[in-house]
Amino acid sequence: MNNYFKYTPYLYLIVALVAAYKSIAVWSAEPDQAYLFLGITVLCLFMFGFRLWFIKRMDARNRKP
Structure with missing residues (x-):
């Protein structure tokens, strides 16, 4: 499950690139x-x-004993 969370930010980056192109x-x-797609781009980058x-x-936090 932990690996899933490491890859999800890159999905936002892909959606931002598609929205910027559109x-x-x-x-x-x-x-x-x-303008709507620009807003989606900014939101996805954030x-x-x-x-x-x-x-x-x-x-x-998880590394601390």
């Missing part, structure tokens, strides 16, 4: 939808960083 692709046609920080914190 935002660029629809920028000229539908700017409102592009979650990526938060999950990495949280995993490091939990590992440090």
